Amino acid sequence: MSNKTAETSTSSNIVLQCPQCKKPVHWNERYPHRPFCSKRCQQLDFGEWATEQNTIAGASVMAESDDWQED
Numbered sequence: 001m002s003n004k005t006a007e008t009s010t011s012s013n014i015v016l017q018c019p020q021c022k023k024p025v026h027w028n029e030r031y032p033h034r035p036f037c038s039k040r041c042q043q044l045d046f047g048e049w050a051t052e053q054n055t056i057a058g059a060s061v062m063a064e065s066d067d068w069q070e071d
C-alpha cells in the first residue's frame with residue numbers, strides 16, 4: 001500500500017549544488033559523493049580544509065613571532 005511512497009522518495013528530484021565546483025548534484029544514488037558531484041571535489045574540499053587548518057596554525061605562530069619586538 002505505502003510501497004509507492006517509499007519508491008518515490010528513493011528517486012527524489014532534490015538537486016543540490018556541489019560546494020566545490022557549484023555543479024548541480026542530484027540527491028540520489030547516482031551521486032555517491034553527495035553533496036559533492038564527484039570524489040575529486042570531495043577530496044579537494046577536504047584538502048582545502050586541511051590546508052586551512054595548517055595555515056591558521058602557521059599564521060598564529062608567525063604573527064606571534066612577528067609581534068615580538070625587542071626594545
Ligand SMILES: [Zn+2]
Nearest residue numbers: 018021037041
Ligand atoms: Zn563538484
